[in-house]
Amino acid sequence: MNNIKNIKQKTQDEITKFKSNSQNSQNFQKQAEKYLPxxxxxGTAFFEPYPTYFNKGLGKYVYDVDGNKYLDxxxxxxxxxxxxxxxxxxxxIQDQTAQGTAFSGPTESQIELAKILCNxxxxxxxxxFxxxxxxxTMMAIRAARAFTKKSKLxxxxxxxxxxxxYVSVSVYPKKSDLKTSNIQSLLExxxxxKSLKNDVLVIPYNNIAETKKILSENQKEIACLIIEPVVSQFGxxxxxxxxxxxxxxxxxxxxxxLIFDEIQSFRLSKSGAQGIMNISPDLTTFGKVIGGGTPIGAFGGNKKIMSQFDPTSDTFIQHSGTFNANPISMVAGKTVLENLNESDYSRMNRLGEKLRNNLSDLFDGLKIEAKITGxxxxxxxxxxxNEIRDYSSVINSNVEINKYFFLSLLNEGILLQSKFYGALNVFSDDSDINVLIDKTSKAAKSLL
Ligand SMILES: Cc1ncc(COP(=O)(O)O)c(C=O)c1O
Known part of the structure; x- marks a missing residue:
């Protein structure tokens, strides 16, 4: 990265600019700190110096409490x-709210969302749900343990x-703690x-030899492998x-x-990343898009494993939740899934491809070493x-530069995840890709 100059100073300049445009956010943050740690x-909504407070979202835009508008x-x-x-x-949501937001019994709405996902x-x-x-993920792991009568994951x-x-192990290991083989399970x-170090084993992504070794050596004790077919934290x-x-x-x-965590990747097609990749896991976990913007999660899969949750079964596993399958989330999720058709997925995916290619060309043209994933x-x-293929390659990239781009683009009216990761929505179009590329180009040029 030797052609990038003064990244610390440039980031500081963006923070100064951000502060001057976000007085109301700053005030809210001061109030919030009195009551919330x-x-x-x-955790993920926070960034320094303080997060933007939003008060409205419409289509592909969000608005903050200072009146700034962002392409989201x-x-x-x-x-x-x-x-x-x-x-x-x-x-x-309005119609369902008028009918009732939560009942102590099941509603028809959960059958409808379940049917869409199962079909x-x-x-x-x-x-x-x-x-x-x-x-x-917690319940999918429990299901796997009960089914296999083994306890490691x-x-x-x-x-x-x-x-x-059980999943708060080796999530954010420090660079200095990384090993190339015999990876240790690190507590967060x-x-x-301390027993978690024994109960949770850790594998490097995309490493066939290590994965095979750990699974085979511990097969008698391993209940499940939980893995994302598309790793969110790796861009x-x-x-x-x-x-x-x-x-x-x-x-x-x-x-x-085998548990596929498709909480983020399910958005890739009607049948998620597994549909595109043509791989069938035993269990899958869901969240995010299937709730239509309201709180949600789901786990499902193989009948034999899932039947353990049937209250009439001999091997019944208890799983309760006051708001599980609440009708608001069910109707919101159903509406979203019913309103996405094949052409929406292919349009979003085509635009994503264009965006990744354009980002790659942009950084190549400026001779900035960047790798685009997605x-x-x-x-x-x-x-x-380095090629990005696992945690070690992600953490060894220059994350200071990501912070700079996040802030610089935020100041230009573009909201990204703070690591310079992001996602498109059904309203995204070519002009949005062009705007993102133009603003990224401007931010990049000011670094050279
Ligand atoms: C891959 C993955 N799994 C699990 C979760 C947890 O979902 P939630 O935030 O709904 O608890 C997330 C959330 O970001 C996620 O990205």
């Missing part, structure tokens, strides 16, 4: 695939599957039970074909339940000389 309830590529961590406040979603995804025989992706180094205990915070990096194929084959052979409507930018 750090002013927030959501963050779309609530990829979840608003139909844009903000889509009239059909608003109507569905569209060949690997899903049965499904259950939760209120978050975190709960979905395997996850990918640097993979994020929510905030519960002080006081976490939406799709797994290499041979790797995911091997993962499927070996888990099947060793009686290990698939379909998802994209990520890494400032690195």
């Amino acid at each position: 750090g002013g927030s309830s959501r 590529f963050m779309i609530n961590a990829t979840s608003m695939i139909l844009g903000h406040s889509h009239p059909k979603v608003v109507k569905a 569209n995804i060949p690997s899903i025989d049965l499904i259950r 939760t209120n978050s992706g975190t709960e979905a 395997v996850k990918v180094e640097g993979g994020y599957h929510g905030s519960h205990e 915070y002080p006081g976490q039970p 939406y990096l799709p797994g290499e074909k041979e790797y995911l194929k091997t993962v499927r084959e070996i888990t099947q052979k060793l009686n290990i339940v 698939i379909g409507s998802l994209f990520g930018v890494h400032f690195s000389n």
